[in-house]
Amino acid sequence: MSETVEERSLDTWFMDFEVVCRRCQSKWQPPIARFVNSGTDPDARLGILLNTMHQSYCPHCKLKQFIDTTFEYYDRDQNIVIQVRPEWEYKAGGGEKYYLKRFEDLIMKYSKTDVRVDVVFGMKQLIDQYLGGDAAVAAAQDEWNSRREAAKKRHEERTLATEAFEPEAPDGADESDTGTTA
Numbered sequence: 482m483s484e485t486v487e488e489r490s491l492d493t494w495f496m497d498f499e500v501v502c503r504r505c506q507s508k509w510q511p512p513i514a515r516f517v518n519s520g521t522d523p524d525a526r527l528g529i530l531l532n533t534m535h536q537s538y539c540p541h542c543k544l545k546q547f548i549d550t551t552f553e554y555y556d557r558d559q560n561i562v563i564q565v566r567p568e569w570e571y572k573a574g575g576g577e578k579y580y581l582k583r584f585e586d587l588i589m590k591y592s593k594t595d596v597r598v599d600v601v602f603g604m605k606q607l608i609d610q611y612l613g614g615d616a617a618v619a620a621a622q623d624e625w626n627s628r629r630e631a632a633k634k635r636h637e638e639r640t641l642a643t644e645a646f647e648p649e650a651p652d653g654a655d656e657s658d659t660g661t662t663a
């Protein structure tokens with residue numbers, strides 16, 4: 482494969498990815514991140530740690546599908562591009578030798594770009610080697626929970642505010658006779 486080596490953009494980009502539902506055979510094309518810049522898209526890191534990255538729901542039967550495809554993750558703090566490949570590839574491809582081959586290809590691909598590179602197989606390896614392991618997963622879970630709590634609280638406050646501004650029913654009126662006459 483002859484790929485022209487040029488300086489690479491480190492911007493996040495997506496590509497429509499065709500998925501076939503393994504239960505009902507429906508096809509759909511969710512946009513899937515092929516390159517993630519964690520500096521501009523910090524939520525991607527959270528998605529990886531919470532195991533919600535690269536998942537899509539069948540529009541017909543709602544089955545959750547995990548999209549097992551290669552993507553690259555740029556960690557701005559460590560200035561490294563990590564290519565994340567499907568976990569099964571490592572063994573199927575021949576182990577360490579396969580890793581070195583992919584690693585060399587990636588070095589070539591980014592040879593004109595001022596970053597370090599590495600290749601990992603599977604999200605777990607990415608998390609353990611570069612994102613902080615189990616402690617980072619626990620912290621992400623906490624952050625997600627507190628965000629959800631905050632969102633719930635905001636919703637409750639909005640509901641209270643709405644109720645406070647709703648006009649009161651006129652004296653003597655009850656539910657049964659409101660809105661029945663024009």
Ligand SMILES: [Zn+2]
Pocket residue numbers: 502503504505506507539540541542543544
């Ligand atoms: Zn389906």
